[in-house]
Amino acid sequence: MRRVRRWGPGLLLVSPSIVLIAVFVYGLIGWNVKVSLSDWRTAEKTSGWAGLDAYRDLNSDPAWDESVHHILVFTGTFIVGTLFFGLLLAFLLEKGVRGEGFFRSVYIFPLAVSFIAAGVVWRWLMNPAPGDRASGLNVAFEKLGLGFLANDWYLSLDWGMAAMAMPAIWALSGYIMALYLAGFRGVPEELREAARMDGASEWRVYRHVVFPFLRPITLSALIILGHISIKVFDLIVAIGGKQLITQTPAVYMWILIYDARDYAEGAAIATLLLIGISILVIPYLVYSVRAERRA
Amino acid sequence: MSTATTPAPPIPAPMRLRRRRAGRTTANVLKFAAIVFFAVLVLTPLYVVIVTSFKDAAETGPENAWALPSVWTFDAWRDAWNQLSPSLTNSFKLVIPATVISTVLGSLNGFVLSKWRFPGADLVFTLFLFGLFIPYQAVMIPLTTLLADINFPDGIPRLAFAHIVYGIPITTLIFRSYYATIPDELMEAARMDRAGMLRTYFSVVLPLSAPAFVVTAIWQFTSIWNDFLFAVFIITDPSKWPVTVAVNNTTGSLVTPYNLQMSAALLASLPTLVVYILLGRYFVRGLLAGALKG
Secondary structure, three states: OHHHHHHHHHHHHHHHHHHHHHHHHHHHHHHHHHHHOEOOOOOOOOOOEOOOHHHHHHHOOHHHHHHHHHHHHHHHHHHHHHHHHHHHHHHHHOOOOOOHHHHHHHHHHHHHOOHHHHHHHHHHHOOOOOHHHOOHHHHHHHHOOOHHHOOOHHHOOOOHHHHHHHHHHHHHHHHHHHHHHHHHHOOOHHHHHHHHHOOOOHHHHHHHHHHHHHHHHHHHHHHHHHHHHHOOOHHHHHHHOOOHHHOOHHHHHHHHHHOOOOHHHHHHHHHHHHHHHHHHHHHHHHHHHHHHHHO | OOHHHOOOOOOOOOOOOOOOOHHHHHHHHHHHHHHHHHHHHHHHHHHHHHHHHOOOHHHOOHHHOOOOOOOOOOHHHHHHHHHHHHHHHHHHHHHHHHHHHHHHHHHHHHHHHHHOOOOOHHHHHHHHHHHHHOOOHHHHHHHHHHHHHOOOOOOHHHHHHHHHHHHHHHHHHHHHHHHOOOOHHHHHHHHHOOOOHHHHHHHHHHHHOHHHHHHHHHHHHHHHHHOOHHHHHHOOOHHHOOHHHHHHHHHOOOOOOHHHHHHHHHHHHHHHHHHHHHHHHHHHHHHHHHOOOO
16 A cells, blocks of 8 residues: 555556557557448448458559559668668768768758658759759759759659659658767777777778677667658658659548548558558567666 | 756767878868768758749749849748748647647656656556557547547647647657656655655756756657648648648649749748757757667
8 A cells, every 4th residue: 555655646647648648549549440440431420340341442452552562662762772871971970070060960950841841842853844844953964964864753653752762861861870870989999999909901890890789770770760651641742742653551541531531441541551560660669678678 | 967867868979089190081081072062962952942932933944943043032932921921820829839738748757657657667658659650640530530529629729639649659758768867866865855756856857857858849849840641630721720731732733933832841941940950959869869779
């Protein structure tokens, strides 16, 4: 009883948040799954049981296939590009340079800007329009005598979604840079020094001493970027709008709900997004919390 | 404030600034050139948005695409202001209360989950954390249905409520890792004085919390200001749109001239950019905290 008196007030203080999370995260997730299994296919709300109908319809829907293909191309380009530039920028800064703070701020600044606002500029930069409406990179290529590089960017048939990843790489490389930079700085200098004393070249010092230290950071970065990518929405809407050629699962869900009023199928997409992200995140969360407890 | 109590540690300085021997200077020059090159690359969209926003509509064609304006004009800014000022007001009405409330909740939760723990506190925290990663799409349909069913006040209050609820995981995470760095002896001392939970919080913990409040508030301000997904699902009345939705609708049309598109985008980004320029290092700490300590 005395022990309850000790921790009781704490539980009481957190209980509003526990209730909110229980209802609005876990409760609503359950409700969403229920909607996806229902026959709510019009603006009028219904809650009859329809089993996996919505998932089956999705499975035979060519627009869904497109969306999945798009998100795979986008995710692959985005993750590889962001990890590459993030690591490169951190590598360039890690030994300290004049004005490091300034450069760090510059690299990270895109993260303070919404994808909606950034999308406006990137739509201008990657504008495929010819003639009077031309702008951005295609015009720059033309001016520099590199006209053959001009292309359709995000409206290219096969690789449009790789172009679509460019603004996302721009936005998040600074974040990954910050993670890696903290990682580089966490490598004890004595270890590097010892390797140098053994006659290791600077490259071998990186290869065998520094990079192994960065592995856990790469794992975190993969999880962070992966979960951002799977649900990408704002950026696509800002640049591509509702066109099929740039449609991703999250955008398709929005279209299904707002235009087609097909709630069950929209909820089915939402459920699949959640499953995809959970497969990525849950093992990581369990691992992180356990590692913290051990520390 | 001692460095022992920073929320997520700031990026440390390099171990030792080494002055390189002569043979290394070429490499260093190349490295520095690359650093500058990438900085220019990252800033290119900012250049575009600024110069285009000050151009006359006649100058936004392909010939002058990358050039400075021959005449600097505020016309596009005036138009953008006229179109966006109602939604800017909406955004402030949304962001300020939502940021304050979710930051306070995060502080209380973080305090209890690190310093006034109850059995199962770790489990509760893990269950909170999952909320950090869920795609909000997975709750969107029931959320809008539920808020309408219970007649939750329509418009901005609904959106603010959503941001507060789904902000709990990140704000709790930042405060919890911050409070974990406060020595337990301080808590014990308070207990010796028979201070209860709230007195311990207000007299011992809260006075040390300023940096965590700044980090969390900046984080919440930026993410709520920049949110588009919740707004587009929850707000049905165009007069209640926050600025992200308004910008997307203004600029989404092909007939909107580029100078207006750019001034609208920049105007909508100014509040978060100003915060970033003034308090950027706290923003970076929020980022690192969000990475779950790598």
